[in-house]
Amino acid sequence: MTDYTKQLVEQRRELHQWPEEGWTEFWTTNYIVTKLRSWGYEVLLGTKIINPEQVFGRNEKLVQEGIKNALTRGVSQSFIDETEGYTGCVALLDTGKEGPTTAFRFDIDCVCVNETDNPEHKPNKEGFRSQHAGFMHACGHDSHISIGLTLAHWIAEHKDELKGKFKIVFQPAEEGVRGASAIAASGIVDDADYFLGSHISFMADTGEIVAAPYGLLCTSKYDVTFKGKPAHAGKEPNAGRNALAAACNAVVQMMGIPRHGGGMTRINVGTLRAGEGRNVIPSSAHMALEVRGETSSINDYMAENVRNIVEGIAKGFDVSYEISQMGAAVDFTNDKELSEMLIEVAKTVPGINKIRPDGNFGGSEDISVLGKRVQAHGGKAAFFICGADRAAGHHQGSFDIDEGAFKQAFDMYAGMAKKLNG
Ligand SMILES: [Zn+2]
Structure with missing residues (x-):
């Protein structure tokens, strides 16, 4: 008998040591694929699961670095070729018996923070800290x-007791909500009758389950570049085209986009980098910004205003511009049938002692893009929270999670698989 509890912790500790940021998870993808194939899965990679036209926020230079790192760490060139330069994979298993197609989604990227060197931090104490400076599974x-x-392993080992088909999506680049759109647009989850995903910890402690978190915000991320013309600031400023001034005006106007009467909106220009030197008319400016909205249409309203402002400002300052979409998530509501089933399963899982039907998520998660896609094709989808105690908040260098909670999360999935495909 496989000891799933042990497997959960061992794999996590191996993965924790080589975290990779979005779209560079080549070592991680190889780790996943090697295991899946050893358990008899057919695994799809590259453009079979990624639509390159919907790839957001993928930096070719970082991708090449990721490939180089993976090769150094023993990944084969033939595996890299199989990925076509895109990370993530989808595992397929057909039980051979008539039944529903159930898809699961797990995200695989890390956060760009340094893991703390505090000796009391568990990964330091027990020797599994990140070996990849500047990156951490935080x-x-x-x-x-x-x-x-572990779920994939369990499904393979319990194939005879299950029916229908399984699709397990290992999604790259969740941070910055970049990866889900490309997978959704590949059509790989379109035939799913059921779709499930979760986040660990976040707003719930060990022993807690949140069956239907609400407040998943719709968001679009953009990079905006203004390009002007440099000139001597004393002799002939008139000959220059001031990209910095254009960007500053754009920021001010964006902050003044009227709020929407239909629901909550957000806008943030998170970075603005511009200019070359004190006495040069600044010829380039780069902004990273995001908008959010309570619903898709409110988010679209914010995004359209941003585009109009950029276009108008560029005209006014006689500079050129470029807008690139870097990420997207949509609003999402669980199908009730699945939320209720999650609650039923949670009641049977040892260690779960607090079942919350709902709770405010208050952030964005690009699983919403995949979930909505499944719903649009007639399937049912749900996102839930598996509680876990944590040291420090998410995305911090001292973040850590209670490994004791992994088994409960696994039991939730195995329980759902049995209910849906048993
Ligand atoms: Zn996360």
Whole structure:
């Protein structure tokens, strides 16, 4: 008998040591695929699961670095070729018996923070800290991968008791809500009758389950570049085209976009970098910004205003501009049937002692893009929270999660698989 509890912790600790940021998870993808294939899964990679036209926020230079790192760490060139330069994978298993197609999603990327060197921090104390300076699994996606893999292993070992088909999506680049759109647009989850995903910890402690978190915000992320013309600031400023002034005006106007009467909106220009030197008319400016909205249409309203402002400002300052979409998530509501089923399963899981029907998520998660896609094709979808005690908040260098909670998360998935495909 496989010791799933042990497997959950061991895999997580291996994965924790080599965290990779979005779209560079080549070592991680190889780790996942090797295990899946050893358990008899057919695994899809590259453009079979990624639509390159919907790839957001993928930096070719970082991708090449990720490939180089993976090769150094023993990944084969033939595996890299199989990925076509895109990370993530989808595992397929057909039980051979008539039944529903159930898809699960697990995200695999890390956060760009340094893991603390505090000796009391558990990964330091027990020797599994990040070996990848500047990167850390500080959101718990290492545990997501491990739970997904253990679920895959369990499904393979219990194939005879199950019916229908399984699709297990290991999604790259969740941070910055970049990866889900490309997978959704590939059509790989379109035939799913059921779709499930979760986040660990976040707003719930060990022993808690939140069956239907609400307040998943719709968001669009953009990079905006203004390009002007440099000139001597004393001799002939008139000959220059001031990209910095254009960007500053754009920021001010964006902050003044009228709020929407239909629901909550947000806008943030998170970075603005511009200019070359004190006595040069600044010829380039780069902004990273995001908008959010309570619903897709309110988010679209914010995004359209941003685009109009950029276009108008560029005209006014006689500079050129470029807008690139860097990420997207949509609003999402669980199908009631699945939320109720999650509650039923939670009641049977040892260690779960607090079942919350709902709770405010108050952030964005690009699982919403995949969930909405499934719903649009007639399937049912749900996102839930598996509680876990944490040291420090998510995305911090001292973040850590209670490994004791992994088994409960795994039991939730295995329980759902039995209910849906048993
Ligand atoms: Zn996360």
